[in-house]
């Protein structure tokens with residue numbers, strides 16, 4: 001269970017954002033909606049431990065994340081939270097497999113090549129395991145970025161605007177992969193977007209005012 005309790009954040013005197021309480025049960029799939037500037041990215045940063053809010057608490061499976069030390073929070077994040085960025089964050093000089101193994105060792109988990117193959121197979125890119133990022137297409141890179149996010153079987157999988165720059169066909173394909181990976185890994189999924197095309201795929205919606 002993930003919960004957001006009495007959270008608000010002030011960047012400065014002029015920008016003060018309040019977030020209504022939110023409870024997410026394990027395995028649920030949620031859409032986070034809000035117009036530009038309403039605070040979607042801010043809330044994702046708060047949920048993922050990147051930004052400590054001025055007030056309130058975020059609890060992920062019984063851990064109140066902002067009570068952890070910086071080092072504990074880094075490790076907690078590596079093990080429990082997977083983030084799919086709009087553009088993949090991969091190291092160019094490492095192969096796809098090495099990039100994924102590195103995500104395991106960052107989280108202080110043992111390197112597990114079987115898990116790497118399993119995830120790449122489930123995303124349809126097992127043949128790219130020894131390739132370098134610059135040898136892949138944009139669509140394939142986006143699959144690797146999903147693979148990197150789920151490699152450590154996170155409790156929470158978050159995607160920030162994963163479809164906004166894609167055409168209809170690719171937008172639906174990426175969405176299907178996120179939903180599928182959330183199911184396979186039993187990860188709670190939160191997708192932040194203002195892309196109306198993805199609305200129908202979700203029954204749960206958290207909307208920012």
Ligand SMILES: Nc1ncnc2c1ncn2[C@@H]1O[C@H](COP(=O)(O)OP(=O)(O)OP(=O)(O)O)[C@@H](O)[C@H]1O
Pocket residue numbers: 011012015034035036037038039040041042043194
């Ligand atoms: N570092 C910062 N310092 C000051 N104000 C900020 C900072 N980051 C964001 N803001 C302000 O906080 C508000 C929410 O920004 P945020 O990026 O969370 O919105 P968003 O819903 O993700 O927008 P978009 O859909 O356009 O990306 C905006 O008014 C923004 O200008």
